[in-house]
Amino acid sequence: MTRPFFSKDRISHFDIFQKHAEDSLNQTKVRLQEGYPVDFQDMVGRFTLDSATEFLFGKCVGSLSAGLIYPKNSLPGQNEEHANHPSNLFARAFSEAQSRSMLRSSIGTIWRLAEFWSDRIRKDMEVCHRFIDPILKDALEVKRSIKENEQSTGQGCTEEKGFLEDTLLGHLTHRPVTDRAVIRDEIVNILIAARDTTASTLTFLVYMLSQHPDVLMRLRAEVLSTVGSFRRPTYDDVREMKYMRAVINETLRLYAPVPLNVRTSTEAVVWPGVNGGPPIYIPPNTLVPFSVFLMHRRKDLWGPDADIFDPDRFIDERLKYLTSNPFIFLPFNAGPRICLGQQFAYNEISFFLVRLLQTFSSIALAEDFQTRPSKSATGTGRNAQEKVIIKNHLTLYVEGGLWVRMGEAGSSNDA
Ligand code: HEM
Numbered sequence: 001m002t003r004p005f006f007s008k009d010r011i012s013h014f015d016i017f018q019k020h021a022e023d024s025l026n027q028t029k030v031r032l033q034e035g036y037p038v039d040f041q042d043m044v045g046r047f048t049l050d051s052a053t054e055f056l057f058g059k060c061v062g063s064l065s066a067g068l069i070y071p072k073n074s075l076p077g078q079n080e081e082h083a084n085h086p087s088n089l090f091a092r093a094f095s096e097a098q099s100r101s102m103l104r105s106s107i108g109t110i111w112r113l114a115e116f117w118s119d120r121i122r123k124d125m126e127v128c129h130r131f132i133d134p135i136l137k138d139a140l141e142v143k144r145s146i147k148e149n150e151q152s153t154g155q156g157c158t159e160e161k162g163f164l165e166d167t168l169l170g171h172l173t174h175r176p177v178t179d180r181a182v183i184r185d186e187i188v189n190i191l192i193a194a195r196d197t198t199a200s201t202l203t204f205l206v207y208m209l210s211q212h213p214d215v216l217m218r219l220r221a222e223v224l225s226t227v228g229s230f231r232r233p234t235y236d237d238v239r240e241m242k243y244m245r246a247v248i249n250e251t252l253r254l255y256a257p258v259p260l261n262v263r264t265s266t267e268a269v270v271w272p273g274v275n276g277g278p279p280i281y282i283p284p285n286t287l288v289p290f291s292v293f294l295m296h297r298r299k300d301l302w303g304p305d306a307d308i309f310d311p312d313r314f315i316d317e318r319l320k321y322l323t324s325n326p327f328i329f330l331p332f333n334a335g336p337r338i339c340l341g342q343q344f345a346y347n348e349i350s351f352f353l354v355r356l357l358q359t360f361s362s363i364a365l366a367e368d369f370q371t372r373p374s375k376s377a378t379g380t381g382r383n384a385q386e387k388v389i390i391k392n393h394l395t396l397y398v399e400g401g402l403w404v405r406m407g408e409a410g411s412s413n414d415a
Contacts, residue, residue: 002340005168011344012235017351020050023064025359031068032406037366039401040206042069045199051348052194057135058167063087071369086131093127098393132187143173196395197257198345202352203402204255207388208309210365210404215311219247220357227354238350246311248349252331254309257395259293261333275300292330301328307382362407371400
């Protein structure tokens with residue numbers, strides 16, 4: 001049902017990205033000029049929410065219109081009106097509900113006992129539903145008015161028919177699904193798939209650019225030489241930027257937006273042991289959780305420098321690790337349930353990055369506002385280098401947001 005929406009034609013129209021990217025970056029510029037850092041994670045979450053809702057439901061929820069958040073300890077950050085804007089309430093509840101769902105799955109089936117007296121997700125889901133219900137109501141009304149039109153005039157309104165044919169929500173309401181709750185759950189599901197994953201990738205990518213100015217400079221040079229300083233990127237531009245694809249892939253490798261996944265075995269199987277260890281017997285009908293996050297960092301699969309952020313590994317001779325075993329890189333999973341939005345996501349991320357790097361030439365972590373890992377909790381290896389706290393609900397995110405300061409292009413000598 002969903003697959004037809006991801007045809008090349010549909011995912012290579014960049015108009016949707018353009019207006020929301022422009023809005024996000026203009027607001028970012030203004031906020032930085034006011035002297036405050038910007039929570040990139042929050043900003044880009046609004047960009048992906050508005051883009052995803054427009055693409056999937058034919059109507060943008062306007063989360064950018066609420067404005068960007070201020071740091072909590074600043075004076076404007078205490079403004080309750082902003083905190084209680086419907087899209088902000090939704091974003092908070094959406095994230096909180098995911099954390100609690102994750103907690104349920106980590107406890108296992110006995111979570112029901114732990115919540116015997118009260119359903120700990122209900123309150124947040126009510127907030128989410130209050131936000132989603134009007135979108136669904138509008139869609140059902142469009143469907144009803146088409147039906148009425150068809151009955152009275154023998155033909156429906158073209159624009160409304162377009163909604164049914166062009167958007168996923170249109171199709172969902174068109175099918176003989178009578179239960180509104182089912183359609184609503186589908187909407188929530190696809191929003192998680194489309195919005196949080198893409199926002200997570202862009203957040204960790206910008207975090208990496210703040211830590212690797214050499215990568216930022218090279219990526220920006222590629223953007224400026226391919227697209228120039230002002231032009232809007234096309235589908236062909238995006239395909240041409242090989243270094244950009246490598247930077248995105250390296251971010252997806254080290255910070256897989258869906259870090260944990262699970263499958264259930266259908267029959268008994270014996271897996272070969274890892275690194276010479278004993279074989280592993282998996283009985284039928286067994287839950288098999290796996291960590292993409294850990295697999296993407298394994299030195300036996302990616303080479304001795306697996307811990308290091310280096311986009312060139314997707315270009316130079318280290319590509320051999322991947323070409324000889326493509327299943328070591330699974331940010332979108334693989335097989336029949338592979339992500340349907342993979343190409344859409346690459347397009348959206350690339351589009352936003354081009355616009356970002358045309359607008360800004362430097363990126364620094366605002367360490368004075370950033371929630372930092374405590375010294376005792378830093379661990380070893382790559383973890384010891386992290387300057388942010390990495391958390392996971394269903395998707396990977398930065399605790400407390402990713403606070404950055406960025407220098408506008410043109411205010412320095414390089415653009
Ligand atoms: C970097 C961004 C993204 C990542 C890392 C990602 C990752 C994934 C993963 C790992 C799965 C498989 C889940 C499973 O194992 O069953 C998945 C499924 C899916 N994704 Fe994505 N996704 C991204 C962006 C998107 C976008 C932008 C959309 C929609 C516009 C989308 C739509 C879907 C859908 C519909 C499925 C379900 C496919 C099915 O079950 O057959 N994803 N995604």
